[in-house]
Amino acid sequence: MFINTQSDTDSFTEGEAQLPEAMAFWIEEPGVGVLRRQPVARAGDGDVLVRTSYTGISRGTESSVFLGRVPASEHDRMRAPFQEGDLPGPVKYGYLNVGVVEQGPAALRGRTVFTLFPHQSAFVVPADAVVPVPEGVPARRAVLAGAVETAVNVLWDAGPVIGDRVTIVGAGMIGCSIARLLQRIPGVDVVLVDVDASRREVADRLGVGFADAANAPGDRDLVINTSGSDAGLRLALESVVTDGEVIEASWYGDRPATLMLGADFHSRRLTIRSSQVGAVAARRRGTRTTRDRLMLALDLLHDDAFDALLTGHSSWRDLPAVMAALADGRSGDLCHTIDWEDAA
Template sequence: MAVTGNTTQGPAEVHHEIPDAATAWWSIAPGQGEFRSEPVPDVSDGEASVRTLYTGVSRGTESLVARGEVPESEHERMRAPFQAGEFPFPVKYGYLSVGTVEHGPAWLRGRTVFALFPHQSRFVVPADALHPLPDGVPPRRAVLAGAVETAVNVLWDAAPLVGDRVVVVGAGMIGCAIARVARGIPGSDVTLVDVDPARAITAEALDVGFALASDDVPQADVVIEASGAGAGLNLALAIAPTDGEVVVASWYGNRPVWLELGADFHSRRIALRPSQVGAVAARRRGSRTTRNRLALALRLLEDPAYDALLSGTSSWRQLSEVTAALADGTADELCHTIDWTAE
């Protein structure tokens, strides 16, 4: 049952939850969505119920979802773990949720947990789908777990060594997370590259270098592209070392990307390699699981420097405005959080 509708008319009017019901956000058309009241099932053995504190907006992927630009060939592969509906619309999508366990196994009750769940006020999932936060990770910062998990996977793919010069093209949420994780490698020299000079402030907070895409970019041993823009991918190719590679963390949905594969591309023997968080990187697939990869990401989030990525927050009642901004390209926050504790 829809609680209210159109996102283009300003904040949607939402009624209070009825007992045993949750409020969920569904995308229903490009830039539009609605709140739906959904039943919350009873908790069975092996399950837990969670009351949401915060959800996070993964701007790159959720912009594609908000515009209906998930390619048909990827409709199944791109499903979030607890997604409802189908691409392109209507779909309940999202995977950065932090909340408090209300009912479930004794070891979880009262704990603050991370879950790969969409934007919804309450939910019931299998207990093993919940990840308790380390004591040093506050709930709002924990929505970055998905970004840091992606960063871990990208760096497993890129495999930088001690003392390497790492250049990350694109200072969005994922690029910044990659840079901060890479900074922890002894002797590493990490530089973020972006077209926005304001990202220099974020780079300083993350204690990494910064360069404008229009300037001379430092030499690199490892190049990672996370810009989401064809120009960024071409820049990454241009600065890659001879016999090196560019690890591509961006996902472009159904948008074509033009690449400059002439000039010295062949003579320098540059390789392009994709990295995608849906599977553990091949170098670690035999020894790590997605669950312990996420546990590692949560431990890394004990580092308060990641608070620099939390650049905006809205009440859940403003999800209509957030979705419209995602679709029209005006959303520019690194990680926008949705506060579900607000009345």
């Protein structure tokens, strides 16, 4: 279910009513999305006012949030950096935002920046919360920074080396981002595995191999599961070499996963290790910050091949319907971007 509304500002105080307004997407309750007008705070010293150009939908996490499938135990850990409200709702949630700085320090004014801010047409944040998008990276492509940042962290956790045979199970936005970064390591054989045969075309554009689940190659030095399914994790365990390691990069929300830990799991001495973007991978935590990681991700987006992941695009007016379609599986987009250019 979705609702597309524009609420008024009658409840604002007289002082608040004089503030400029922005349009924002809120989850009223699980499965119900709305558009609200809300005031934008005045930019103070050390702040920036950003006018949003594009936001991106992080399909896996945002679908779980939209449908209310975040366990209560994870509500605090799953908070987005600039979230308003609390899970399961009403809540304003999201973290893939690219816009232009209209007010703030001279060095940032007029710059296109990436911010971990929800779906909203304009907003004010501290200046150190925005990261400039490098020259030559298109603004719409820059919404993929969150996905590429996750891919960087997964690969820091996984530690692939030259010549590895690597399988990524799940050709979604994260899996495809990991595959493209791996493709740039000399001698690495990369195969994306997915139940959706149409993902072969995306794999071709990324320059990596593709196999359906029934024909996934075996004896892989490293297998990374991004499918968000227990079937994908089982396939990963079947595909990895003896004494091998599977990196579990999916997040299941409140859904259980069933595995066969009998059979040859112990005799082959297999390992499952989690990877999560909330903290810098342990191998780099002493030398890199989360800002370093995000800046690296944005620089890696100079690669035109990432445009293959931008498979859907809509006006902000359609965001409630788009989010509902992504959450219930009616849309198969890898990364669906939202255009805010005329939302002033």
